Amino acid sequence: MAQTLSRTPVSGTATSTPAKRKPFLLDLYSTAVGKKYVMAITGIAMIGFVIVHMLGNLKLYQGASATGIYPIDTYAEWLATLLYPAVPKYGVLWLARIGLLTAAVLHVHAAYGLTVMNRRARPVRYQSSRDYQVANFASRTMRWTGVIVLLFLFWHIADLTLGWVNPGFIYGDVQMNVVNSLSRVPVALFYIVANIALGIHLFHGTWSLFQSMGWNNPRFNSWRRGLAAAVATVIVVGNVSFPIAIMTGVVTYNP
Amino acid sequence: MSTKLTNLKLKIWRQAGPDDAGRFETYEIPEISDEASFLEMLDILNERLIEQGDEAIVFDHDCREGICGTCSLMINGQAHGPQRASATCQLHMRTFNSGDEIVIEPWRARAFPIIKDLMVDRAAFDRIVESGGFISAPTGGAPDANLTPIPKPVADAAMDAAACIGCGACVAACPNGAASLFTSAKLSHLNRLPQGQAERFRRTEAMVDTMDDYFGSCTNHGECQAACPKEISIDMIALMNSDYRKAKFKNRKNLSRI
Ligand code: FES
Numbered sequence: 001m002a003q004t005l006s007r008t009p010v011s012g013t014a015t016s017t018p019a020k021r022k023p024f025l026l027d028l029y030s031t032a033v034g035k036k037y038v039m040a041i042t043g044i045a046m047i048g049f050v051i052v053h054m055l056g057n058l059k060l061y062q063g064a065s066a067t068g069i070y071p072i073d074t075y076a077e078w079l080a081t082l083l084y085p086a087v088p089k090y091g092v093l094w095l096a097r098i099g100l101l102t103a104a105v106l107h108v109h110a111a112y113g114l115t116v117m118n119r120r121a122r123p124v125r126y127q128s129s130r131d132y133q134v135a136n137f138a139s140r141t142m143r144w145t146g147v148i149v150l151l152f153l154f155w156h157i158a159d160l161t162l163g164w165v166n167p168g169f170i171y172g173d174v175q176m177n178v179v180n181s182l183s184r185v186p187v188a189l190f191y192i193v194a195n196i197a198l199g200i201h202l203f204h205g206t207w208s209l210f211q212s213m214g215w216n217n218p219r220f221n222s223w224r225r226g227l228a229a230a231v232a233t234v235i236v237v238g239n240v241s242f243p244i245a246i247m248t249g250v251v252t253y254n255p
Numbered sequence: 256m257s258t259k260l261t262n263l264k265l266k267i268w269r270q271a272g273p274d275d276a277g278r279f280e281t282y283e284i285p286e287i288s289d290e291a292s293f294l295e296m297l298d299i300l301n302e303r304l305i306e307q308g309d310e311a312i313v314f315d316h317d318c319r320e321g322i323c324g325t326c327s328l329m330i331n332g333q334a335h336g337p338q339r340a341s342a343t344c345q346l347h348m349r350t351f352n353s354g355d356e357i358v359i360e361p362w363r364a365r366a367f368p369i370i371k372d373l374m375v376d377r378a379a380f381d382r383i384v385e386s387g388g389f390i391s392a393p394t395g396g397a398p399d400a401n402l403t404p405i406p407k408p409v410a411d412a413a414m415d416a417a418a419c420i421g422c423g424a425c426v427a428a429c430p431n432g433a434a435s436l437f438t439s440a441k442l443s444h445l446n447r448l449p450q451g452q453a454e455r456f457r458r459t460e461a462m463v464d465t466m467d468d469y470f471g472s473c474t475n476h477g478e479c480q481a482a483c484p485k486e487i488s489i490d491m492i493a494l495m496n497s498d499y500r501k502a503k504f505k506n507r508k509n510l511s512r513i
Contacts, residue, residue, distance in 0.1 A: 024507055032472035033463055033499045114472045121365050121432030121471030127268070127279065128358040131332030135430060135476035142474065208475040214497025216490050 032117060033212075035110040040209035042103035042110075047202060047231060049100055054238040060178060060251050070175035070253075077172065108150065115143060138204035145201040152194030159187070179246055179253035188243035199236035206231045257290045260348055264356040265300070267312055270369050277369070279358070289349040293336065294319060294326065296348055313372040319344040321484060324420030327427070328373060329360040334424035334482035342422060342484040362427035366434070366469035377423050379469040380437060384421075386465040387458035388441045390450050403449050416444035418485040428482035431471035436479035438466045439495035440487045446498055456502035463499050 028034040056079075059072035082092040132140070155165070159181050163169025166181050182188045206228035210216065245251040263284035270277030287296055294316050301311040317325035326343040330336035336346045351357065361369050366379035405413075417440075425436035442459055445451035451458070473492060480489045 024503075028503055031464065031499075032467050033496055034503075036472065036496065037500065114474075118431035118433070118471035118474075121469075122363055123365050124363055126329065126332070126360060126363050128266070128329070128360050129332050130430075131337075132430075132476075133333070133428075133478060133481035135478050139474065139476045140430065204475070211473075211475045211489065211493050212496060214493045214495070214500065216493030216497070221490070 029110075032114060035114050036212040038106050038110045039114075040212040042107040043205050043209050045103045046100065046107065047206065049096075050198070050202075050235055051231070054235055057178075057242060058238065060175065060242060061245070063252075064175075064254065072174045072178075073172065076174045080172075104150075104153070108146075111143070111146060136204070138200045139208075142201060142204055145197040148194055148197040149201055152190065152197075155190065156194075176253045176255070178242070179251065182243045182246040185247070188247055191243045192240050195236055195239040198239070199232040202235060203228050203232040257288050260287050260289055260351060260355075261285065261353045263287065263351070263354070266356065266358045267373070268360045269312070269372055270361075272371055273368055287348055289347070291348045292319070292344065293328075293330070293346040293348065294344050313370075313374045315374050316344060321345045322420060324422035327362050327375065327422060327424070329362065329427060331358055334362070334428040335422070335484055339481070340484060340486045342420070342424075345484070362423050364423075364426050364432040364470065366432075367423060367426065375423075377421070380421050380423065380434070382469065383434065383438055383462050383465045384441060387454065387461040388445065389454075390445060391453060392450065405449060409447050413444050413447040416440045416442075416447070416487065416491055419444070419483075419487055420485060422484060424482045424484060425479035425487075426470060428478040429471065429473075430476055430478060431474055433473045433479075434466050434470035435473040435492045435495065436483060436487055436489065438462055439491035442498065443491045443494050446494070455498070456505045459495070459498045459502040460506055463495065463502075 022030060029038060056075060057072070059070075059075050062071040064070050080093050081089050084091075138145075158164040159166050160174075160177055163171065163177065166177060168180055169177050182191060207224050210224050242251070265282045265284060266279045267282060268277060269280045282300055284296065284300065287299065291299070294314070297312060297314060304311050315325050315327050317323045319326070321342045321344060324342070326335075328335065328343045330343065330346070335341065335343045336350070338346050338350055359373065361367075361373045362375045362377075367375040367377055369375050419437060419440035421437065423437070426432055426434050429435075442462055445458065446455050475489070475492075477489055480487065
């Protein structure tokens with residue numbers, strides 16, 4: 001034992017030197033596994049949001065009521081005044097926005113940190129081509145699909161929340177804004193591509209988060225892949241249906 | 256009846272030392288028995304090289320029966336070659352066909368620097384094990400057999416983890432150069448057993464932190480499990496991830512009591 005312990009340091013270079021003691025949560029976040037927990041937890045929050053967002057958008061299909069009011073506009077109004085008057089108008093909405101923004105920033109930051117770490121772990125690539133056995137398209141393109149979704153997110157907020165790139169945008173007239181925006185073919189195509197990327201991202205992410213969190217139990221292990229496929233399918237089918245419905249005139253806006 | 260394979264073309268990574276750039280070199284194998292093991296094929300090639308006055312190809316090997324974890328080799332882009340659940344030393348030439356081109360590369364990871372040709376230094380694994388891969392047991396009179404009852408499923412699960420031979424195929428196969436499968440196997444083999452409980456959380460934190468110093472991080476591709484000659488499951492990684500969280504919280508609590 002003594003002999004083993006007094007062995008000279010390995011010739012392989014340690015990729016980082018042990019840091020000083022940090023506050024607990026920061027210390028946990030500074031580790032790779034800690035970052036994976038953050039990826040998983042923020043991922044769950046964002047999956048939840050994406051599902052609710054898609055379900056809410058299904059109201060696009062309801063069309064105008066007899067009085068000419070679109071249910072999705074009413075829904076948006078309801079979201080903005082949730083818990084009013086106990087909570088000021090937009091209160092709950094902003095709380096959710098701040099929460100989601102934090103989740104997104106942490107998710108990207110952790111992903112960036114882990115990517116840098118992984119790049120460093122193999123500075124010299126394999127010189128012959130690899131023959132992957134089980135790594136699938138989704139798992140190997142996480143960084144790319146993630147970046148596509150992130151870029152789309154910027155566009156999407158500028159388009160349908162802020163109206164910067166949506167001429168004639170009126171805050172609160174959701175049906176009009178959405179129909180106007182997605183009637184533009186390039187925008188609709190970008191929307192479709194981004195949502196397919198999102199689906200691919202979620203297919204690996206939903207499965208992967210169970211492993212990262214260590215939620216592993218023979219009782220449900222076989223369900224994890226199925227759940228991931230279901231989440232990805234529901235999101236892609238739901239979200240991609242909107243631009244198609246608008247371009248084919250199923251969903252319309254009549255002032 | 257043994258048959259012969261003919262006209263094999265080998266592309267083998269040659270590198271004079273850690274700092275050499277290295278390159279692929281091509282060797283012809285005109286004829287070889289399909290009963291030869293992969294490493295025997297390399298032995299035969301080496302004998303020929305030595306006779307010609309060339310330098311033999313350096314590669315790691317020891318037991319040649321799949322239990323020591325010394326052999327390595329990335330064969331045609333797969334760690335330990337195309338045959339599942341076996342190490343390179345258990346691979347035979349019958350897996351290949353006449354006229355095949357076989358590309359042989361060393362493991363590649365920052366923590367596994369190349370010593371020469373196909374041989375790498377896997378001492379980073381020793382650093383991980385040293386940091387916690389042991390139990391404290393009183394020495395003295397040998398305890399009675401079966402003194403500590405262990406439920407059969409627990410013993411089996413620990414045994415599955417203990418099958419790890421530390422060859423490094425998981426790191427080699429991982430697109431991220433992560434050592435999660437190795438570390439989690441070493442952890443689960445001790446963490447599941449009653450004898451391993453005393454140091455369970457200290458061990459988990461120490462070993463995972465040491466792993467972080469050398470290797471990449473897991474993104475759950477599952478390549479390690481497919482490459483592992485002992486078919487160790489990525490379920491071990493999930494166990495490690497959940498134990499690490501418990502360890503972080505428990506160790507913090509214990510530290511604050513000192
Ligand atoms: S030489 Fe021992 S496992 Fe291959």
